Amino acid sequence: MTATIIDGKAFAEKLRGRVASHVERLKAEHGIVPGLAVVIVGEDPASQVYVSSKAKQTVELGMASFKHELPADTPEADLLALVHKLNNDPQVHGILVQMPVPDHIDPNKVIDAISPDKDVDCFTPANVGKVQIGLPGPVSCTPLGCLLLLREHLGSLEGLNAVVIGRSNLVGKPMAQLLLRENCTVTIAHSRTRDLAEVARRADIVVAAVGRPLMVKGDWIKPGATVIDVGINRVPAPEKGEGKTRLIGDVDFAAAVEVAGAITPVPGGVGPMTIACLLANTVTTASLINGLEPPKDLTV
Numbered sequence: 001m002t003a004t005i006i007d008g009k010a011f012a013e014k015l016r017g018r019v020a021s022h023v024e025r026l027k028a029e030h031g032i033v034p035g036l037a038v039v040i041v042g043e044d045p046a047s048q049v050y051v052s053s054k055a056k057q058t059v060e061l062g063m064a065s066f067k068h069e070l071p072a073d074t075p076e077a078d079l080l081a082l083v084h085k086l087n088n089d090p091q092v093h094g095i096l097v098q099m100p101v102p103d104h105i106d107p108n109k110v111i112d113a114i115s116p117d118k119d120v121d122c123f124t125p126a127n128v129g130k131v132q133i134g135l136p137g138p139v140s141c142t143p144l145g146c147l148l149l150l151r152e153h154l155g156s157l158e159g160l161n162a163v164v165i166g167r168s169n170l171v172g173k174p175m176a177q178l179l180l181r182e183n184c185t186v187t188i189a190h191s192r193t194r195d196l197a198e199v200a201r202r203a204d205i206v207v208a209a210v211g212r213p214l215m216v217k218g219d220w221i222k223p224g225a226t227v228i229d230v231g232i233n234r235v236p237a238p239e240k241g242e243g244k245t246r247l248i249g250d251v252d253f254a255a256a257v258e259v260a261g262a263i264t265p266v267p268g269g270v271g272p273m274t275i276a277c278l279l280a281n282t283v284t285t286a287s288l289i290n291g292l293e294p295p296k297d298l299t300v
């Protein structure tokens with residue numbers, strides 16, 4: 001059996017189309033131009049690519065983009081001051097500080113500084129709580145992207161056994177929460193989980209978000225299960241030339257594709273959905289800030 005490949009790139013394109021039509025409507029009917037501010041501290045090459053992509057796509061969808069590039073040695077206080085300025089800027093409806101930040105900056109202080117009204121990453125405790133109890137607002141971008149892909153592929157997730165491997169605040173925990181909201185039976189597995197392979201083998205849905213290349217083996221997957229690979233691991237690729245790299249996921253794709261019912265590739269799976277969901281969240285926050293109901297087709 002060979003799994004269906006879940007095409008995140010194609011789905012992200014469709015989602016961006018929906019975002020663009022809501023942006024047009026907000027402008028035409030309410031005179032609102034949703035604005036997204038992205039802040040990057042330092043020169044991490046991957047982060048720079050993601051931030052440029054975010055800014056470019058924001059403009060492509062008709063929104064206003066505000067990009068702030070700060071040197072790696074920026075004092076924490078200066079970053080917090082910029083966030084406060086953006087909190088008070090009426091043209092900005094979404095604020096994102098690219099993670100990770102350099103070691104001398106406390107990411108929790110940065111997250112705390114972002115106004116929950118503009119927290120398009122859904123990192124603030126207020127928004128994490130809203131997701132938990134099902135109130136409208138932004139939803140963590142990568143987990144939102146995963147869930148939209150799962151719904152598109154499976155329809156209802158009700159009653160399914162879902163195993164999330166990884167317990168980060170960025171992906172694992174919010175992913176588990178969203179799956180619970182879908183009435184899945186959810187297990188969060190992690191580095192200390194006993195018999196991880198056995199736990200994974202019970203799952204109808206496996207979400208791998210550990211950041212360890214190829215950790216999830218083919219024989220960890222129940223035949224027919226749906227596998228969502230959140231891993232984005234850059235590894236050396238000498239076959240492509242000296243110093244070249246390639247991206248691989250947390251799942252051993254070549255083996256898992258023979259067992260699973262459906263699987264996301266890396267690249268081209270969850271990654272593109274993360275940015276599309278960020279843009280969707282910006283329309284959500286722009287709507288809420290202006291007292292409008294956020295569009296239902298951009299969220300879960």
Ligand SMILES: Nc1nc2c(c(=O)[nH]1)N[C@@H](CN(C=O)c1ccc(C(=O)N[C@@H](CCC(=O)O)C(=O)O)cc1)CN2
Nearest residue numbers: 050096097098099100121141267268269271272274275
């Ligand atoms: N403040 C945030 N920081 C980070 C987040 C986040 O959601 N908010 N997520 C990740 C990185 N990330 C977005 O910022 C991200 C990662 C990957 C992709 C993507 O499109 N990947 C492509 C491959 C791209 C490549 O060649 O490198 C794919 O998988 O097809 C988009 C966004 C950490 N930080």
